[in-house]
Amino acid sequence: MLDIRALVERVGPTLLRTVVSPEPTVCVGDVVIAEPDEPPTAAGGDLVLGVAVADREQAERLARACGAQGAAAVLLKPPISADDAVAAAAEEAGVALVEVRPGTGWAQLVWLIRAALGGTGIEEADARGGTGVGDLFRLADAVADVVDAPVTIEDAHSQVLAYSARQDLTDPARVSTIMGRKQPDEVLAKFRARGTFRQLSKGSSAIFVPAQQDGTLPRLVVPIRMGGELLGSMWAVVPGEVSEERSTAFADTAPLVALQLLRWRAVADAERRRSAEQVRLLLEGGEGWRVAVNELAVPNEAHRVVAIEMPSSAGPAEGHRLAMWEWITRGIGRRPLVTEIGTMLYALVPDRAGAGGWPDLREALMSHDAAPRPLIAVGNPVAVADLPQSRAQAEELVGLLRTGQLRDRVAVYENNWHLVVLSRMAGASTDAGVGSLGPLPVLREHDRTQGTEYLATLHAWLRHPGDPRQASRELRVHPNTFRYRMKRLTQLVDIDLESPNVRAALFVQLLADRWAQHG
Template sequence: MLDIRALVERVGPTLLRTVVAPEPGVCVGDVVIAEPDQPPTAAGGDLVLGVAIPDREHAVALTRDCGAKGAAAVLLKPPISADDAVAAAARDAGVALVEVRPGTAWAQLVWLIRAALAGTDIEEADAPTAGVGDLFRLADAVADVVDAPVTIEDARSQVLAYSARQDLTDPARISTIMGRRQPDDVLAKFRARGTFRQLSKGSSAIFVPAQQDGTLPRLVVPIRMGGELLGSMWAVVPGEVSEERSTAFADTAPLVALQLLRWRAVADGERRRSAEQVRLLLEGGEGWRAAANELAVPAEAHRVVAIEMPPSASPAEGHRLAMWEWITRGIGRRPLVTEIGTMLYALVPDRGRAGGWPDLRAALTSHDVSPRPLIAVGTAVAVAELPQSRSQAEELIGLLRTGQLQQRVAVYEENWHLLVLSRMAGAATDAGIGALGPLPVLREHDRTQGTEYLATLHAWLRHPGDPRQASRELRVHPNTFRYRMKRLTQLVEVDLEDPNVRSALFAQLLADRWAQHG
């Protein structure tokens, strides 16, 4: 265990300065936050932080109470820490008085002291490679400062970390923790109160009163760095918070912002590495097996999902990934993703249990995203054959892009008939079949005279013997349709009774339409 002198040395003179020296051999137990007008909950050896101590009188009373309870030291900020009466009270009570340097965030101090007490190097606790665990420990430190359970959230209200004591909150907070994001109905209520508008403009703590549905009050602080809103911290409080404690909560924001930037840098690096390995799986070749091992892809059938945003949407990577994270939240382990060109690709196991293709399909079809992305899914294949599933998804994206498919989620094996027609039309176009027979005459007549003979013939071939259905497809009266067919057969000589002629004409018209869409 550390004594006061050793602890001050480890945390460093840039943050702490001893005003009244401690008794020899007094070891530090834990960190306690003091409340004004309340006796401290300190026990023997505790460090008592005067986070919300407003003046000399409260500081003197605090040091006396701490001495009576055997606390090791009281930590205060200037100018109270330099007050002669406070120092005298500390000497009389046998308690060390330590000054916390101006500008030091209380949460940072709690974090570093606990790191020192746990035997963790201060450099390690303040390392530039912060992970998720660091954010959770930081959330605990912030919660101690504000004396309330806290969540740290990103700019999209997704929970990155949360402190202990969440059982003392309300159903809205519990739902937030369980879903790792504030529920939509809760967000709507805070938006209606203008909370997010205040977050976007200010930097101080915002108090949100209790709501009629039982949602407890919140103290909210924006997290910024260089003008960018990185996220926010939300504390569930029992009621109005003192100005001192509210200020202390807001003062923790720069420290949290630094850690969020560090966490984001680590997460971005991991995401890029993962995306590169997924890209190797989709491209095939010699590196696929090593990529599968690094990603821990299970040896089971997978599908490739291809997603393309329409031209009217933002092409930025962040936009596509944000949309994907929103769609897939709550389905278990999120599918592995990568971006190649303008396309987002995901690998999803073709299994019925949690996190498999049925879960993802339900999520893709239930979320109404605007503008609506184009989503296509290849067949289930072994991991080694993922390039095949990718090419199938891309073929369907082509049909969605040209409007020949209108589905929200196009699945390869469910659209085989359209794929047959598409490939046949492509081959027919390459073979130049459009120049044969009567179609060139009808095509030229439509172009010069404004008629619609090609569309009329296509509808007649699609609905043989059913002029009412054919006319409905063209949105004309059945008599108009019959008249067009009569004029068409007068313009060109064609035997529509011959099944081979009908098949040839249909292939030509299909190739024509596919070429126009392409």
């Protein structure tokens, strides 16, 4: 049995949103439709659909009546579902208030809710050992019979989800689409140039696309929508213009495909959540990591942890991280396992050549040039049992990227270990208060009050001993200016720059100063 929260999650945020959720939650029984101006005949745990509710007063009466009969929830559409008085009535009656998204058909919603309550969603797919994809293929076959043409079902990113078995009419574009599980970029470009995707984004009827000069056969395309959201599209390869009746029949199959796509997406989302939870166990270590290894079928080989953080200017972090990851990893074979912890996206990548391995992913990460640029750091390759160590290394590098102390497009731990050493040393020095020792406080105060740059000058001298030209280039001043500054600061403080111990101590102090400024 599902409670109202689980049902809303299963049906999905595309269709439903919880407005009021009383405690404790009630297990859902069935779906009933409230008749206009009549009290609902709801049993305990029923979902009551306010199909004919037209105003606030009706909605309040319905909420109170549902609460009195022990219903689990009342479902309403905006703007009534967003009315504060209606929400207050539902809360007082102890019944959940769920908003049905605009554009959602009530009949389709009933079908989907009953399918979820009947266990024909996630549980059925799990029992078959799949994720509901087989149903999409059977549906593609059924649609192909309706339109009398080969069909592909694609998501909103032109990824092929299913295709019909019949191949009596085909062309190179369809073959490449099915083989690559995605419409090729050059094919997409031609359809975009014709305005096909612009029409898909606006309308709901079938679109006829004539044959193209490169031999691409005509297409009949229909958008797949639910609750106002474009879920994907269906493409039929046709020999030429089709009758209005057949075109309408093709378009009429879209709502059924939309329902199946929502079910498929709910299953896929559930699988993704389960996988993410197991990956989280691996990254955190502890007793459950062996179970997670078995659940995920992680091979017994070295893996790296990739940590990705989006800049705060990127907007909603989660959406950007996941969208970026989908974009980066397309075409590299099996995508690495991922999870989100806090503000970070983590991926487990096998440290080997071949599809889905670290070299392929590194190339994809390096070539990703979208703005804003994410912060990407990679830990050392480790055994599966030591993944928390690789995660900690990646996180430490992200910290250096965040503060600008490291500027690599993809920061790899073995290439930047020396910066980690300096960072830790500077942090320990700051905590120990070493910055207040020796002549440095005098130079620091002189810089602050007189506008000099003695600390930066000394730092450049220590970084390039015996090479005033290189040191001056670092400061972007003339070598004579650099020499003059060094002479003045040695007159200001008594400092023995001939002593290696003094030079080492000064470098640690200056390093701690700079790390503290970045931190």
